[in-house]
Amino acid sequence: MSTSLTATDIGSCNAATILSLLQYGIQKNDIQTLCEDGCRSYQDCVNAYLLSQTAAANAKASEVSESLDVAFMLYNSYLVFMMQLGFAVLCAGSLRSKNCMNILLKNVLDSCVGAIGFYLFGYAFAYGLKPNDDGNGFIGNWNFALSYTTKVSHDDDSDGFSKFGWHNFFFQWSFCAAATTILSGAVAERCNFAAYLLYSFFLSSFVYPVVVHWVWSSQGWLSAFNTDHDGNASILRVGAVDFAGSGVVHMTGGFASLMGAWIIGPRVGRFAADGSVNEMKGHSATLVVMGTFLLWFGWFGFNPGSNLVIASTTATRIVSRVAVCTAMSGGAGGVGMLLYKYVTTRSWDTVGTCNGVLAGLVAVTSGCAVIEPWAAIICGLVAAVIFCIVDHFTLYVLKVDDPVSAFPLHGGVGMFGVLFTGLLAQADYVSEVYGSTEWGSTAKSGKRYGILYGGHGQILLANFVEVLSIIGWSCFMMGTFFFILNKIGLLRVSVDAELAGLDITNRLKSGEVTPHAS
Secondary structure: OHHHHHHOOEOOEOHHHHHHHHHHOOOHHHHHHHHHOOOOOHHHHHHHHHHHHHHHHHHHHHHHHHHHHHHHHHHHHHHHHHHHHHHHHHHHHHOOHHHHHHHHHHHHHHHHHHHHHHHHHHHHHHHOOOOOOOOOOOOOOOOHHHHHHHHHHHOOOOOOHHHHOHHHHHHHHHHHHHHHHHHHHHOOOOEOHHHHHHHHHHHHHHHHHHHHHHHHOOOOOOEOOOOOEOOEEOOOEOOEOOOOOHHHHHHHHHHHHHHHHHHHOOOOOOEOOOOOEOOOOOOOHHHHHHHHHHHHHHHHHHOHHHHOOOOOHHHHHHHHHHHHHHHHHHHHHHHHHHHHHHHHHOOOOHHHHHHHHHHHHHHHOOOOOOOOHHHHHHHHHHHHHHHHHHHHHHHHHOOOOOOOOHHHHHHHHHHHHHHHHHHHOOHHHHHHHHOOOHHHHOOOOOOOOOHHHOOOOHHHHHHHHHHHHHHHHHHHHHHHHHHHHHHOOOOEOOHHHHHHOHHHHOOOOOOOOOOOOO
16 A cells, blocks of 8 residues: 555645655545545645644534533533432421421422423423524423424434533423422422422423523523524613523522412411411421532532533633632521521521521522622622511511421522622623623623623613513412412312321321331
8 A cells, every 4th residue: 555655646646745745744544535635736735634634623622512511511400400309308307297208209299290391391382492483582382392302312413402402401401390399398288289290290391481481592582692683682682681590490489489378378377366476397407407508519500500511711710600609699698697597586596597598599599600709798698688588578477378488588589689680790790601692792881780880770670570570470370370279179188187297198108118027
């Protein structure tokens, strides 16, 4: 092969050119390909070779980059899904022991029912967009039961995998499961088992996905990524800046919780005849602390993972900042609640401190990518106080019995978090995160950042529209659903069943091993 290659002409290359290319270090097979493709002189062949090598390197780098992004999303999905364990443990510790197995089973079924509902309908309603279709701002209408995802994930020649592949569904489902689980604690200790399955399916397959479409889909009417209006979003040219979902996830679940707890009514004995509140403490502060740490750990997938990509310098800066702000706000929330409780009750409150940590995490979820760490500390401190105020108002003024304070934590604090973003969104960070859009790339010159930095208030107003929209949608849809269940007698268990405890009346078993006599 070597003799024939250097002694004879190949294609448009003469023997001298071939010899020079060999001396340059180009492999024989590559030389043959270059010459057969039409290069004539030594320099032409070298240039063609270098261009082909550059293209091959770029293709390989693109493949590695996509693989890193997919691995990043999957890893963070696992962390977010582990939050289900945190929710389960936290709820179990916050309730009375006679209902412990019941709430654990319901938390398991959140993932089970949510997986089926989100697979069949939810993902399509959230992100479904038929190729070459403009879609609409209200709801997705394509890819039901992952029909299109199955196609593009199997086709090696398709370029739709990065946008519609399996990893995208899995990541979004883990968020859906979190939103659905928020509601379980609010109606705990008196909700009918069948009603629980029904509302879990309804919330995961329709109510939550519609909000996702509004705010996070590129076609959503509230979305900061909807650039159909000359590269700008449709709402105030910015759209709602809700990076990881203080509104989308937490407010949706929180206001659904308010509707559920209100319509189902308080637990037996929660309020005395004169309207005063009777204490009903949970049975295990240990489980509450464990659940808090599990949720905090999972939040480091929830917030940083919402960047969706990692394989660039800009992405690594954003993800790192999000992780730091998440840690700062959670820590500040815990310290703030500890001090608040000590000032008001003269005691160090373990469970209250855990609620403070969670309040800080919920609040920072919206703006974690566009605020500075010191702002995240302020966010957490204020969130702890907001939680206490809303919790007191819910129980003592509205007379709504929410056993795990799901509405104050996710609804009230989530609302604060969405609005906080409009106050302290930093200009450079806004451009960095949303720079792919016209409004994001000109955020600094257009003063589209936090009003306390001198911004014009577009983000604050757009986020205020998001707050009102989520409240209206969640309250109307879930309120109507719970009202119907209540009217047909399917929402609440009997008084006798409630007093005995749902573990007994539903004949739940823990699966403990029974020792046998030898």
